[in-house]
Amino acid sequence: MTMFALAALALFADAPVAQPPNAPAALVFDIDGRSYRLPMPNGYCTPPRTPAAAVGEHSGAHGHIVANLAYVQDCKSASSDDGGDQNFIHLKYVKNFNPNAPSRAAYLAFVAKQMGSASYIGEQESEAFAERVERRMESTTGRKIDAQISAVHLGHDDLCVYQARTMAVALKGDEVGTVRMAGCTTWINGRVVTIDIGSWADGGLGFGAMVRELRAVAASIAPSQ
Numbered sequence: 311m312t313m314f315a316l317a318a319l320a321l322f323a324d325a326p327v328a329q330p331p332n333a334p335a336a337l338v339f340d341i342d343g344r345s346y347r348l349p350m351p352n353g354y355c356t357p358p359r360t361p362a363a364a365v366g367e368h369s370g371a372h373g374h375i376v377a378n379l380a381y382v383q384d385c386k387s388a389s390s391d392d393g394g395d396q397n398f399i400h401l402k403y404v405k406n407f408n409p410n411a412p413s414r415a416a417y418l419a420f421v422a423k424q425m426g427s428a429s430y431i432g433e434q435e436s437e438a439f440a441e442r443v444e445r446r447m448e449s450t451t452g453r454k455i456d457a458q459i460s461a462v463h464l465g466h467d468d469l470c471v472y473q474a475r476t477m478a479v480a481l482k483g484d485e486v487g488t489v490r491m492a493g494c495t496t497w498i499n500g501r502v503v504t505i506d507i508g509s510w511a512d513g514g515l516g517f518g519a520m521v522r523e524l525r526a527v528a529a530s531i532a533p534s535q
Contacts, residue, residue, distance in 0.1 A: 335349065335350060337349075337350060337379075337380045338534060339380055339401070340379075341379070341403055341498050341499045341503065342403075342405070342499050342500060342501045343499075344533060345533065345534040346531055346532065346533055346534060347531070347532055347533070347535075348380065348401070348527065348531050351399060351523070351526070351527055353385055354383065354384055354397075354399060355382060355383065355384075355385040356381075356383075357381070357382070360381050361381070364378050364381035364400055365381075367405065370404065373406075374405075374406060374407055375404070375406045376402050376404060376405070377402060377404075377405045378400075378401075378402045379401040379402055379403060379503075380399075380401045381399070381400045382398065382399050383397065383398045383399075384397040384398070397507065397508065397509045397514060397515055398507070399506070399507050399523070399527060400505070400506045400507075400508070401503065401504070401505050401506075401527075402503070403498070403502060403503040404501060404502045405501070407501070408500055408501065409497070409500075409502060411497060411500075414468075414469075414496065414497040414498075417497040417502075418466050418468075418469075418470070418471055418495075418496070418497065419466075421466075421471045422463075422465070422466040422471045425463050425471055425495070426463040426465075430463075431461050431462070431463065434459065434461035434473075435459055435460055435461050440457045440458065440459050443457045443459065443477070455479050456479070457477050457478070457479055458477065459475055459476070459477045460475065460476050461473065461474065461475045462474045462475075464517065464521060467525065469494070469496055469525055469528040469529060470494035470495060470496050470505070470524060470528050471494070472492060472493070472521050472524065473493045473495070474490075474491065474492045474493075474517050474520070475493075476488055476489065476490050476491070487510060488510070488512070489508060489510065489511065490508070490509050490510070490511040490514060490515070490516075490517070490520075491507065491508045491520075492506070492507050492517055492521060492524060493505065493524070494506075494524040494525070494528050496528050498531065505524055505527050505528060507520045507523055507524060
């Protein structure tokens with residue numbers, strides 16, 4: 311797995327391409343005991359090797375248990391020999407937290423206020439947050455990085471609250487590049503679900519395209535028949 315994918319997962323942690331054999335028609339996963347189906351996003355495939363951070367469950371902030379649901383990459387990257395280094399989509403949910411919201415609309419309105427606050431943005435851009443990302447990266451790769459993070463709130467609609475981050479990553483004093491990520495926080499079956507998209511800042515997806523992709527993914531998730 312490339313440095314890009316690992317760095318991007320640590321941070322939250324186009325044109326259609328003919329899909330190779332490792333592209334199932336749909337992704338199926340469980341959210342709090344109910345089965346859901348997501349048609350494979352256009353141009354994306356399952357990679358031959360999924361990053362460890364996108365498999366199983368792991369401990370998150372505030373004692374939360376985060377369960378990974380799905381991880382896909384753009385098909386060109388997914389079919390390359392080294393696992394690729396371009397766009398990916400990652401879905402997960404907080405397994406042991408019930409926001410007790412009466413509806414998705416009520417939950418998103420509450421979260422939009424929180425994520426749009428100066429204090430929340432400041433926390434995302436703090437040295438403490440960057441240090442947590444750096445530690446996560448080092449535990450995954452065994453290599454030290456220097457992360458500089460900036461964050462911005464992108465508003466919300468009826469499906470998601472959108473958040474964007476960029477992370478400039480230097481490794482051993484050399485600039486590796488800038489990772490651009492956008493996230494959708496949503497509410498499905500009474501649980502908090504996040505959908506993240508990552509891309510290189512130079513030549514990858516812009517935030518506008520990421521938000522459109524996030525909304526399309528969120529709108530496509532439906533209970534399995």
